[in-house]
Amino acid sequence: MANSLKSHKASQSFWTNFVLIVICVLWMIPILGILITSFRPSDEIFRNGWWNVFPHKEDVEVSRVVIPESVDVDGPISYGGKTATFQEWQRGIQLDDGTKATWYGNKRTRTLIISENKWVGFATNLTLENYKDVLTGKTITYKNAQGQTITRTGNNLGGAFLNSLAVTIPGTIIPILIAAFAAFGFAWLDFPGRNVVFTIIVALLVVPLQIALVPILQDYVKLELNGTFLGIWLAHTGFGLPLATYLLFNYISTIPRELLESAYIDGASNFTIFTNLILPLSVPALASFAIFQFLWLWNDYLVALVFLGEKNQTVTIAVAQLVGEKGQDWHLMTAAAFISMILPLVVFLSLQRYFVRGLMAGSVKG
Amino acid sequence: MNISQTKSPGANNPITKILSWFGTAIGQLFVSVLVPAVTFLVLWQGYLFLQRAAAPQIVQVLVAIVWGVGGVALLYVVTNWLVMKLPKKISKTLQPFVFVGPAVVIMGWFLAVPVVRSLVASFRNYLGTEWVGLENYKFAFTDPRMLETFRNNLLWMVFGTFFSVAFGLLIATLADRSKAEVLYKSIIFTPYALSFVGAGVIWKFIYTYKGTGIGIREIGLLNAVVTALGGTPQPWLNLTPWNNFFLIVIMIWLQTGYAMVILSSAIKGVPAELLEAARIDGANEFKIFFSIIVPYIKGTLLTVTTTIVIFSLKTFDIVRVMTGGNNGTNVIANEFYLQSFTYNNAGRASAIAIVLLLLVTPVIINNVRSFNQQRRGF
Numbered sequence: 001m002a003n004s005l006k007s008h009k010a011s012q013s014f015w016t017n018f019v020l021i022v023i024c025v026l027w028m029i030p031i032l033g034i035l036i037t038s039f040r041p042s043d044e045i046f047r048n049g050w051w052n053v054f055p056h057k058e059d060v061e062v063s064r065v066v067i068p069e070s071v072d073v074d075g076p077i078s079y080g081g082k083t084a085t086f087q088e089w090q091r092g093i094q095l096d097d098g099t100k101a102t103w104y105g106n107k108r109t110r111t112l113i114i115s116e117n118k119w120v121g122f123a124t125n126l127t128l129e130n131y132k133d134v135l136t137g138k139t140i141t142y143k144n145a146q147g148q149t150i151t152r153t154g155n156n157l158g159g160a161f162l163n164s165l166a167v168t169i170p171g172t173i174i175p176i177l178i179a180a181f182a183a184f185g186f187a188w189l190d191f192p193g194r195n196v197v198f199t200i201i202v203a204l205l206v207v208p209l210q211i212a213l214v215p216i217l218q219d220y221v222k223l224e225l226n227g228t229f230l231g232i233w234l235a236h237t238g239f240g241l242p243l244a245t246y247l248l249f250n251y252i253s254t255i256p257r258e259l260l261e262s263a264y265i266d267g268a269s270n271f272t273i274f275t276n277l278i279l280p281l282s283v284p285a286l287a288s289f290a291i292f293q294f295l296w297l298w299n300d301y302l303v304a305l306v307f308l309g310e311k312n313q314t315v316t317i318a319v320a321q322l323v324g325e326k327g328q329d330w331h332l333m334t335a336a337a338f339i340s341m342i343l344p345l346v347v348f349l350s351l352q353r354y355f356v357r358g359l360m361a362g363s364v365k366g
Numbered sequence: 367m368n369i370s371q372t373k374s375p376g377a378n379n380p381i382t383k384i385l386s387w388f389g390t391a392i393g394q395l396f397v398s399v400l401v402p403a404v405t406f407l408v409l410w411q412g413y414l415f416l417q418r419a420a421a422p423q424i425v426q427v428l429v430a431i432v433w434g435v436g437g438v439a440l441l442y443v444v445t446n447w448l449v450m451k452l453p454k455k456i457s458k459t460l461q462p463f464v465f466v467g468p469a470v471v472i473m474g475w476f477l478a479v480p481v482v483r484s485l486v487a488s489f490r491n492y493l494g495t496e497w498v499g500l501e502n503y504k505f506a507f508t509d510p511r512m513l514e515t516f517r518n519n520l521l522w523m524v525f526g527t528f529f530s531v532a533f534g535l536l537i538a539t540l541a542d543r544s545k546a547e548v549l550y551k552s553i554i555f556t557p558y559a560l561s562f563v564g565a566g567v568i569w570k571f572i573y574t575y576k577g578t579g580i581g582i583r584e585i586g587l588l589n590a591v592v593t594a595l596g597g598t599p600q601p602w603l604n605l606t607p608w609n610n611f612f613l614i615v616i617m618i619w620l621q622t623g624y625a626m627v628i629l630s631s632a633i634k635g636v637p638a639e640l641l642e643a644a645r646i647d648g649a650n651e652f653k654i655f656f657s658i659i660v661p662y663i664k665g666t667l668l669t670v671t672t673t674i675v676i677f678s679l680k681t682f683d684i685v686r687v688m689t690g691g692n693n694g695t696n697v698i699a700n701e702f703y704l705q706s707f708t709y710n711n712a713g714r715a716s717a718i719a720i721v722l723l724l725l726v727t728p729v730i731i732n733n734v735r736s737f738n739q740q741r742r743g744f
Contacts (some may be wrong), residue, residue: 012651016540023537024553030568030619032588033558037571048554049585068663159423166427170434177438178469185465197470202737203730204477208680210719212480214487214712219475228428229416238476241469270461271446299561301683302699316563320687323567330571330585337567341560348559352552356627 027157034334039126042331048228051122051257059100060113067110077080130335157336160318166229167314168303170296171236172290178237179244179289180252180282184274186245187253198249204242212238213306220307227311235307236297244289247358251285253280288358291351315340398451409437422602434575442468481723487716496711502717512718515698520696521610522678526617530674531667533618534625539624539655546580548561551630555623562620569616570688575601613695616684621677625670632666633659672729679725698722 036050043299052058068076076083080095089112092102104111135158185191216235217226223229246345255278265275279286301316308314313321319336326332348355368742412433416426442464449460456596506512537554557565574586584590589599595648603609634658644654660667682699685691691700698718706715 008438013543015542017546019545020537020540020544020550023533024550027554027557027619029587030572034568034571045585046584049587049590051587051590100376162423162427166430169431173435174438177435177442178472181442181464182466182469185462186510189462189465191459191462191466197591199734199738200478201473203734205733206726206729207477207481208699208719208722208726210680210699211484211723214478214706214715215480215483215504217477218572229434230413233434234472235476238472241473242477245469245473267451271450275466295559297646299559301561301563301686302703316561316683319561319567320563323563323570323687330574333567334571337564341564344559344561345556348556349552352555356631359624359627366537 034337037330038130038334038338039128040123040130040331041125041127042130042329043180044123044125045330045334046131052120053126055119055121057101057117058120060120061113061115062099063114064104065101065112065114067112069110071110072109073110086174123192130331131339134332134335157315157318157339160313160315161339163308163312164298164314164316166312167232167236167308168294170229171233171240171297172293174233175237175244175314176238176248176290177287179241179248180279180286181274182245182309183248183252184278186249189270201242201245205246207238207242209303211217213302217306229310229312232304232307235303236293236300239303240293240296244293247289248282248285251282255281284354286355287351287354291347291355292358295344295355394451396435398448402444402448409433409440412437432740457735484716484723486718487712488720490713492709492711492713494635498713502713504719505714506717511696511701512698514694518610518695518697519679519681522614522617523675524683525611526614526621526678526681527671527674529614531625531629531671533622533628534670535629535667537622538626538630539659541630542633551626554626557620558623560620562616563687565616565620566687569612570603573602573612575599595621597623600624603695604693609689609693609695613684613688616688617678617681621674625674628666628670628744629663632663636662676726676729679722 033050036053037045040053065079067073067079071077073086076085077089079089079101080097082093082095082101084093086103086107089101089103092100094100095114100115100117101112102112103109106344136156143305188195188308216238220226220231225234230354259277260273263277268276299316300314301320304317305312308317310317315336319333319340322329322333322336381387392744412429416430416433445464446461449457449464451457452460487494488502489497489499491501537550541550544550560568562702572587573589574584575589576586578585584593584599586599588602593599602612640658640662641654644658681701682703685695685697685700686703689695691697691704698721702715702718702722705711705718
């Protein structure tokens with residue numbers, strides 16, 4: 001009885017893990033695919049799928065045979081004891097000695113490729129060339145219609161990476177700073193309109209930012225902020241502030257009242273209380289939101305597309321552009337995609353605990 | 367307050383004289399003007415430096431970071447310093463606004479006022495020069511283009527949300543019973559950290575199609591699997607209307623991790639005694655799942671579903687990168703983008719934005735209501 005219960009439990013645990021492993025493998029395969037592809041030489045990527053880097057059985061060319069001119073290629077062709085039409089040879093014919101003969105190219109080549117089906121081990125020709133190409137961007141020089149020489153750099157994902165840093169770092173810190181000040185104000189200072197204004201902030205939490213793009217772009221054109229770092233910081237600050245203020249307010253308003261009151265009695269001003277007491281105490285909440293905002297900004301495409309565009313382009317823009325212009329250059333696209341993912345993956349995997357905490361606190365974002 | 371009246375022994379020393387002058391009312395006023403002026407000048411120079419863009423990129427990026435972050439901190443310090451200089455009564459009334467003012471102004475400029483401005487623009491023509499009444503809304507609700515986007519967004523909303531939440535719940539429940547829980551959960555959660563653009567490349571590669579012909583070996587995973595099973599390769603992203611589902615798969619891949627993480631912590635909140643009691647009563651695991659766990663985490667389930675529904679309504683990047691909205695895959699947010707930045711039709715774009723806003727309004731009302739309930743004595 002007890003034994004059967006135990007084996008029942010064991011089989012349950014087996015199936016639980018089995019299902020989970022299957023799902024996890026399915027979830028990882030897409031990332032694995034581009035990771036492996038990004039290290040393969042470009043001609044190989046086009047020849048066969050990325051899974052061929054693993055040991056597998058494959059037709060390997062052993063020799064080539066030229067069919068003599070005397071044979072009429074429009075009629076039946078004989079080789080190695082088999083007679084078949086050109087179309088049949090083109091599809092490949094199994095010879096008696098175990099090899100396979102396949103016609104190479106069109107009729108005029110008169111060439112048969114003899115291949116043998118055998119095991120191929122792990123691919124050893126992996127390369128960093130794709131990363132080098134996409135990061136630096138080779139310089140292309142050409143003459144335009146007026147005869148002027150124009151030099152254009154390639155994808156320059158390295159530059160885009162720097163731009164992304166210039167967008168995300170201040171774009172993360174600035175809203176947090178502003179939101180922390182505001183959250184303290186809403187939680188601990190008294191002023192007219194406090195309730196109404198904070199209710200509006202709660203309402204703004206899920207307002208789709210599409211609503212703001214057209215009017216703000218009009219303002220930016222007038223203020224010449226379009227395409228500038230300042231412009232995009234302000235935009236990300238504006239769009240991130242409701243959530244940041246809301247999260248930090250929830251956190252800061254739970255700080256014990258006595259702690260603040262004793263500080264006031266000691267004669268501290270609001271400002272010193274904020275910088276010396278509130279900020280250090282709020283570090284966990286600040287960190288949670290920082291990771292949230294950082295990932296959101298790094299991965300953002302829409303806001304960067306509208307307010308930065310071609311100027312100071314970020315990695316997401318650069319990768320998307322690559323997809324648009326060189327949609328079949330998988331060696332470049334996979335490397336570029338992976339470069340765009342490295343930083344968020346590192347941040348995410350190393351700070352997951354903080355991130356999850358932030359996610360729990362506010363799972364609604366506009 | 368006036369320090370200069372107290373004669374100090376070193377008053378004849380020129381340096382002390384200058385310093386004591388700063389203590390006078392005029393001196394104070396001078397300082398109060400000088401400090402903000404210098405602050406402004408420094409920030410302005412930084413702005414010009416970045417605008418000229420003459421330095422190497424790495425230098426510029428570093429300056430931009432220091433200037434942006436430092437500038438904001440400096441503005442707070444200087445403003446607070448100025449307000450503290452005022453008589454105590456005034457400074458006490460003004461100080462809260464130093465704290466909340468910047469946030470309120472920015473949120474007003476970037477979110478609250480644009481709601482009104484978009485609303486106004488939605489009743490005006492494509493240039494915003496003339497009133498056109500409900501013309502733009504007629505487009506937004508009846509044009510075949512828009513009807514297509516509504517259909518597709520509905521597909522995203524129903525299938526994307528359902529499968530994200532269902533998989534999330536399944537994995538969270540199963541992982542809760544496994545020793546390798548953290549590992550499984552990390553793997554499923556990882557795609558959530560990726561950009562939609564990056565995910566777009568990943569899945570475009572899976573769906574890629576080489577065409578049919580002799581000797582062609584598919585390099586896209588899906589077509590390779592189909593070929594291996596004896597099928598014919600397909601250009602998946604061109605197959606209307608099924609291509610929508612191939613795009614929705616990407617959303618599920620990205621969002622399941624999110625649903626799983628939130629639901630997992632809710633499941634851990636189910637009291638162990640409750641589960642134990644049910645097991646002793648002989649309930650099987652399915653029964654426990656549906657009649658104890660699911661009812662217990664109903665609130666969290668609702669929140670997660672709402673968040674993912676909102677996400678699916680605003681889906682943009684995936685469609686933009688994968689198909690550009692062609693071949694019957696257009697969605698509301700992409701049509702908004704096309705109208706505002708490709709066709710330059712501000713009127714129609716604004717109407718679409720308002721439609722998006724209307725779609726999330728129930729959530730806004732609910733958020734405000736539950737917030738007010740939570741803090742009645744706020």
